[in-house]
Amino acid sequence: MMKTALSQQKSYTDKRRRDPEFAARDHIFIKITPMKGVMRFEKKHKLNPKFIGPFEILVKVGTLAYRVASSPNLACVHNVVHVSMLKKYMGNPSHVLSFEPLKLSPKLSSEEKPILILDRQERRLRNKVIKLVKVKWLNHSDEKAAWETEANMSSHYTELFRKP
Incomplete structure (x- = not known):
């Protein structure tokens, strides 16, 4: 019964799920995963994911990927990003964004x-x-x-x- 209930819940969720849509020239944040060397309570990824940006979307590539205009210090990171790694930036004229340059690996992780x-x-x-x-x-x-x-x-x- 438990397996049937889980299957029903999954199908219900899958039917109603919509991936976010972005257009060219939209601004987004990209999710990165902070990594650290210490294992705390046997969990390697203790710190929450961070979002860096904002970056501008150049063009949609396929159904779930976008090409992003990234800064020169992110040259080692591929500029096509899956939609699950993006978060929409809602522009506000009063926002003053300070960009702290991070050293990112090609897997979009930063060392803590x-x-x-x-x-x-x-x-x-x-x-x-x-x-x-x-x-x-x-x-x-x-x-x-x-x-x-x-x-x-x-x-x-x-x-x-x-x-x-």
Whole structure:
């Protein structure tokens, strides 16, 4: 019964799903995936996807892809992008966009590195004490700092724990 119910839900969703449509000269954001070296709770992609841009759509290629006018620092990335990687930019004259140049791999991912330890904390379990550090990551604000285990961080990023 469960398999039948899932099949019905999938067919219902598939019938009503529409991929976003863009026209030439529309402005869009491109989704990239931040990557980092530390495995936290066995999840490699801890940080949420980011959108960079805005970029202008030049032409539609096929049914689900668009050719995008990208900046020179994204020369290593292919300029034809699938519709699932795009998000429409709604123009507003009061928007002041600051473009932070990121080093992207050809797979549209950027490397995340810790740059500063902001705080330390100990969590006590019944038989164990876990030391945590609050880490500020490159290309992220202080509000997006994340708590990581000190053991993981010290084994992967020893330079953060050197005393001056």
